[in-house]
Amino acid sequence: MTMNALAQEAGNWIEIVALEDIPQLGSRVIKTDTVDIALFRTALDEVFAIKDACPHKQGPLSQGIVHGTSVTCPLHNWKIDLASGEALGPDEGCTNVYPVKVENGMVYLGSLEARAA
Amino acid sequence: MRENLVLVGNGMAGVRTLEELFKHGDDLYNITVIGSEPHPNYNRMMLSPVLASEKTVSDIILNSREWYEEHGIELITGDGVTEISRVNKSVITASGRKFPYDRLLLATGSNPFIIPVPGADKEGVIGFRDIHDVETMLAATRQYKNAVVIGGGLLGLEAANGLMKQGMNVTVVHLLDTLMERQLDKPAAAMLKTSLEQKGLKFLMEAQTAELIGEQRVTGVKFADGSEVDADLVVMAVGIRPNIELLQQAGIYCERGVVVNDTMQTYDPSIYAVGECVQHRKQCYGLVAPLFEQARVAANHLAQVGSTRYEGSVTSTKLKVTGIDLFSAGNFNEEEGDEAMVLQDPASGTYKKLVIRDNKIKGAVLFGDTMDGTWYFQLMREGTNIADFRRTIMFGQHDLGDAGHGDAQVLALPDSAEICGCNGVCKGEIVNAISKQGLFTLEDVRAHTKASSSCGSCTGLVEALLASTVGEGYDEAPSKKPMCGCTEHSHDDVIRAIKQQKLKTMPDVREFMEWKTPDGCAACRPALNYYLLANWPEEYQDDAQSRFINERAHGNIQKDGTYSVVPRMFGGLCTANDLRAIADVSDKYKVPEMKVTGGQRIDLFGVQKEDLPAVWKDLSDAGFVSGHAYGKAMRTVKTCAGKTWCRFGTQNSTGLGVKLEELTWGSWMPHKFKLAVSGCPRNCAEATIKDFGVVCVDSGYELHVGGNGGIKVRVTDLLCKVETEQQVLEYCGAFIQKYREEAHYLERTAPWVERVGLSTIKECILDDEEARKALYDRFKLSQKYAQIDPWKARAEGEAAHEFTPLKIAG
Numbered sequence: 001m002t003m004n005a006l007a008q009e010a011g012n013w014i015e016i017v018a019l020e021d022i023p024q025l026g027s028r029v030i031k032t033d034t035v036d037i038a039l040f041r042t043a044l045d046e047v048f049a050i051k052d053a054c055p056h057k058q059g060p061l062s063q064g065i066v067h068g069t070s071v072t073c074p075l076h077n078w079k080i081d082l083a084s085g086e087a088l089g090p091d092e093g094c095t096n097v098y099p100v101k102v103e104n105g106m107v108y109l110g111s112l113e114a115r116a117a
Numbered sequence: 118m119r120e121n122l123v124l125v126g127n128g129m130a131g132v133r134t135l136e137e138l139f140k141h142g143d144d145l146y147n148i149t150v151i152g153s154e155p156h157p158n159y160n161r162m163m164l165s166p167v168l169a170s171e172k173t174v175s176d177i178i179l180n181s182r183e184w185y186e187e188h189g190i191e192l193i194t195g196d197g198v199t200e201i202s203r204v205n206k207s208v209i210t211a212s213g214r215k216f217p218y219d220r221l222l223l224a225t226g227s228n229p230f231i232i233p234v235p236g237a238d239k240e241g242v243i244g245f246r247d248i249h250d251v252e253t254m255l256a257a258t259r260q261y262k263n264a265v266v267i268g269g270g271l272l273g274l275e276a277a278n279g280l281m282k283q284g285m286n287v288t289v290v291h292l293l294d295t296l297m298e299r300q301l302d303k304p305a306a307a308m309l310k311t312s313l314e315q316k317g318l319k320f321l322m323e324a325q326t327a328e329l330i331g332e333q334r335v336t337g338v339k340f341a342d343g344s345e346v347d348a349d350l351v352v353m354a355v356g357i358r359p360n361i362e363l364l365q366q367a368g369i370y371c372e373r374g375v376v377v378n379d380t381m382q383t384y385d386p387s388i389y390a391v392g393e394c395v396q397h398r399k400q401c402y403g404l405v406a407p408l409f410e411q412a413r414v415a416a417n418h419l420a421q422v423g424s425t426r427y428e429g430s431v432t433s434t435k436l437k438v439t440g441i442d443l444f445s446a447g448n449f450n451e452e453e454g455d456e457a458m459v460l461q462d463p464a465s466g467t468y469k470k471l472v473i474r475d476n477k478i479k480g481a482v483l484f485g486d487t488m489d490g491t492w493y494f495q496l497m498r499e500g501t502n503i504a505d506f507r508r509t510i511m512f513g514q515h516d517l518g519d520a521g522h523g524d525a526q527v528l529a530l531p532d533s534a535e536i537c538g539c540n541g542v543c544k545g546e547i548v549n550a551i552s553k554q555g556l557f558t559l560e561d562v563r564a565h566t567k568a569s570s571s572c573g574s575c576t577g578l579v580e581a582l583l584a585s586t587v588g589e590g591y592d593e594a595p596s597k598k599p600m601c602g603c604t605e606h607s608h609d610d611v612i613r614a615i616k617q618q619k620l621k622t623m624p625d626v627r628e629f630m631e632w633k634t635p636d637g638c639a640a641c642r643p644a645l646n647y648y649l650l651a652n653w654p655e656e657y658q659d660d661a662q663s664r665f666i667n668e669r670a671h672g673n674i675q676k677d678g679t680y681s682v683v684p685r686m687f688g689g690l691c692t693a694n695d696l697r698a699i700a701d702v703s704d705k706y707k708v709p710e711m712k713v714t715g716g717q718r719i720d721l722f723g724v725q726k727e728d729l730p731a732v733w734k735d736l737s738d739a740g741f742v743s744g745h746a747y748g749k750a751m752r753t754v755k756t757c758a759g760k761t762w763c764r765f766g767t768q769n770s771t772g773l774g775v776k777l778e779e780l781t782w783g784s785w786m787p788h789k790f791k792l793a794v795s796g797c798p799r800n801c802a803e804a805t806i807k808d809f810g811v812v813c814v815d816s817g818y819e820l821h822v823g824g825n826g827g828i829k830v831r832v833t834d835l836l837c838k839v840e841t842e843q844q845v846l847e848y849c850g851a852f853i854q855k856y857r858e859e860a861h862y863l864e865r866t867a868p869w870v871e872r873v874g875l876s877t878i879k880e881c882i883l884d885d886e887e888a889r890k891a892l893y894d895r896f897k898l899s900q901k902y903a904q905i906d907p908w909k910a911r912a913e914g915e916a917a918h919e920f921t922p923l924k925i926a927g
């Protein structure tokens with residue numbers, strides 16, 4: 001499913017944080033009861049949300065270095081594409097992605113029910 | 118509209134160029150590849166093991182037909198190009214097909230030279246160049262008994278060895294009295310001959326072939342002196358000739374090979390050439406390492422990046438005959454004015470010779486023990502001054518990972534043996550990845566298997582596996598190693614540009630140096646951040662997002678995601694109040710474990726990230742600053758009891774330790790940096806395995822540099838002796854600053870000192886007072902900005918987002 005389709009299905013959005021409170025080329029962690037989600041902001045102010053666990057050995061991706069639209073895991077340097085959650089280059093694996101949008105400087109995450117679907 | 122790129126010659130250099138080109142993008146050209154052989158690109162060097170039945174043809178395919186498809190390449194096999202029409206910009210094949218090009222890449226390799234003696238055209242007389250030749254030889258081994266190999270060079274000996282393994286009776290005929298005279302001196306050649314004879318090969322030296330006799334098929338070889346030997350198969354391995362007939366016909370300027378400039382262009386600028394067919398600066402090459410360097414440059418220009426030049430290569434060779442270790446590089450026969458160092462042990466069958474001039478290695482020949490070949494070769498290419506370790510150089514670098522493993526031992530290990538302890542990668546996985554995915558470089562192996570990508574101690578072992586699996590084609594250290602995939606420039610280039618061009622921000626560096634990525638990667642960003650910080654301490658704003666997580670969070674992330682906190686204890690001294698404050702923090706935040714570290718301070722383990730600012734606030738209120746136990750930074754000054762208490766003490770080692778730590782704490786370094794002060798030569802503080810160590814003696818202080826503990830222990834070199842504490846501080850600051858300004862990011866002092874040579878460092882710090890004082894002043898200046906406690910700042914709210922998670926229910 002594409003990001004947009006996911007987002008449409010999500011229907012209701014949860015307000016998370018102001019865009020300016022995520023550092024450029026940096027991240028924030030969203031803690032939920034079930035899962036930690038890493039929220040990234042790129043140099044061009046795009047925002048992505050993916051599960052904060054590397055497909056390799058669950059490294060905390062939120063703590064990695066962000067470049068372009070990917071992040072390098074702090075544990076063993078896998079490169080993960082922020083849009084798809086997939087490992088880049090010769091590595092193989094994938095982590096969950098979540099719908100996000102930015103409106104009026106505020107970041108929203110698609111609701112949890114939709115994400116479970 | 119994409120332009121057409123046509124590659125003529127589906128071999129190692131040509132296809133490597135395409136692979137390099139794809140690194141710049143997959144859709145730059147419509148690509149057609151035309152090869153006369155019926156196979157996709159394979160590893161020609163591995164024909165020798167195929168002939169010896171150590172590998173099969175399918176093992177040595179480098180690019181499968183699917184690879185060509187995936188990259189949208191039109192592949193023509195078994196149909197050679199017979200004409201290049203430069204007027205119509207097209208090529209025509211033997212079967213009459215015509216392909217237009219906008220740019221043409223020629224990589225036609227070379228042909229074996231067949232000596233023009235009578236009978237050379239008989240059946241059973243062949244060269245050793247391609248799969249077809251190997252198949253012909255293998256067929257002959259099943260039917261016939263006697264083989265003669267003409268030529269006692271690298272290729273001839275590998276052919277002879279393979280044929281012998283197939284059960285043939287093999288005689289090697291050589292025109293001169295020394296085997297492999299282009300690679301070996303006489304003693305090494307004699308040892309080689311003896312061990313090959315022990316394996317069963319026969320040699321006819323100084324024998325000049327006059328005629329090949331027989332009817333339709335060859336039956337024997339006749340020599341100039343009239344003698345004869347029987348032969349049902351004759352392999353000519355006397356040399357190769359660049360394959361340029363086609364190019365000459367097209368009127369492209371050729372001498373011995375097709376002449377190219379530093380950007381791999383022929384005299385016709387839309388025609389490029391790489392590989393053995395090429396002549397560059399009067400030089401033709403017959404080994405893959407230089408061809409791969411050419412490929413990188415050609416690809417760069419085809420992709421219109423255009424920032425690199427090929428400047429020629431220095432080559433080395435190894436012989437791929439199982440059980441014989443042989444290495445050779447450079448000028449190995451000494452001339453007037455050269456010095457030769459020789460280490461020979463007939464009992465173990467080893468011979469090592471280095472030819473030295475003005476303290477630089479000019480050439481090397483190793484037989485029996487080739488473990489240090491790569492090291493000598495590197496010293497030779499980089500022109501390292503070896504004066505400082507001349508006395509031990511013959512004994513090698515002892516650099517092959519876990520002590521005791523050597524090339525030979527790695528090869529003998531079972532597939533299940535763990536090579537990379539950090540990432541748990543076994544030998545089998547590495548060998549598999551190398552052969553299945555066609556890997557040639559250490560970087561490739563790191564990317565695909567993760568072996569050697571962490572602490573790097575197994576690098577030597579992985580290199581040995583690469584060398585044995587792909588043969589000598591693997592790129593050892595390319596002569597100029599790019600910093601990372603984002604750039605063609607080396608660390609040295611970048612450091613120089615930052616200084617000379619006064620580049621003061623990361624975007625400036627990336628723009629000036631034509632970075633390929635908009636914001637770098639996890640390898641170059643921390644390095645650039647460091648270089649800018651070290652060069653422009655007053656102006657540069659540190660970039661937290663370019664630091665590894667430990668440095669960003671100012672604590673060591675532990676495997677369960679918690680952090681450890683190590684407050685600084687200057688010189689390892691502490692008071693009851695200090696300990697009480699630490700104890701209080703430990704109680705208040707329920708720290709699960711505490712430990713006294715080897716750096717003489719206390720580590721609090723298991724602190725939650727959210728609690729870090731509060732923990733730091735309490736420590737900071739009690740007077741502590743960060744111990745930087747997490748950073749590429751100055752770590753600790755370890756001290757011994759010293760004169761105050763110890764009956765052997767000669768100076769106040771603790772007091773000096775405190776002063777050194779007060780001078781140096783907080784400074785960022787290329788890598789971690791440790792100091793120690795021992796009160797007497799008994800050296801209880803282990804000062805001689807530190808980056809900077811002081812050993813007190815009655816008359817003053819000995820200063821030692823460039824040591825480290827760790828996986829490969831390196832004992833320090835003595836820098837000098839000084840008389841006062843003030844001098845210790847000044848020399849220490851100057852040494853640190855030189856390291857900070859010149860070392861590559863992530864290079865510790867030990868390899869740095871070895872790379873630049875202790876004498877260079879001495880010249881600057883000992884002999885040149887002005888330079889020393891200037892370095893010391895620059896260090897103190899940068900310390901003005903560095904000695905701001907990061908913990909206190911964060912306890913007061915800096916970078917709060919880093920430590921506060923966002924919470925939502927669900």
Ligand SMILES: Cc1cc2nc3c(=O)[nH]c(=O)nc-3n(C[C@H](O)[C@H](O)[C@H](O)COP(=O)(O)OP(=O)(O)OC[C@H]3O[C@@H](n4cnc5c(N)ncnc54)[C@H](O)[C@@H]3O)c2cc1C
Pocket residue numbers: 125126127128129130131151152153154160161162163164165196197198199224225226227245246247272275360363391392393394402403404405406408435437588589590
């Ligand atoms: C048995 C053997 C062992 C070797 N061992 C080593 C070693 O240990 N270390 C080392 O560094 N090097 C070694 N080499 C040398 C190394 O293999 C070569 O340097 C390398 O393969 C040359 O690459 P190339 O692309 O220039 O030529 P090639 O790999 O020969 O490729 C040229 C290709 O072009 C094709 N071609 C030629 N003319 C035309 C045409 N008109 N139209 C279409 N196609 C054409 C040829 O058929 C061939 O396939 C060895 C070589 C051999 C034969």
Ligand code: HEM
Pocket residue numbers: 572673681682683714715716717718720744745746752753806825826827828
């Ligand atoms: C590749 C080699 C090494 C690695 C990866 C490494 C890693 C580390 C790490 C991660 C810590 C921090 C522990 C923590 O607080 O969580 C540490 C601390 C320490 N290491 Fe190492 N270490 C290496 C080599 C060495 C060597 C060779 C020595 C000594 C000779 C050494 C001595 C210490 C000491 C003394 C400390 C405590 C530091 C302090 O008090 O600040 N380490 N090391």
Ligand code: SF4
Pocket residue numbers: 757758759760763764765766767770795796797798799800801802
């Ligand atoms: S190094 Fe010397 S002065 Fe220091 S504790 Fe040991 S014996 Fe005593």
Ligand code: SF4
Pocket residue numbers: none
């Ligand atoms: S030696 Fe160092 S790296 Fe190894 S487990 Fe101990 S603290 Fe960790």
Ligand code: FES
Pocket residue numbers: 054055056057058059073074075076077078
């Ligand atoms: S856990 Fe991310 S690379 Fe290993």
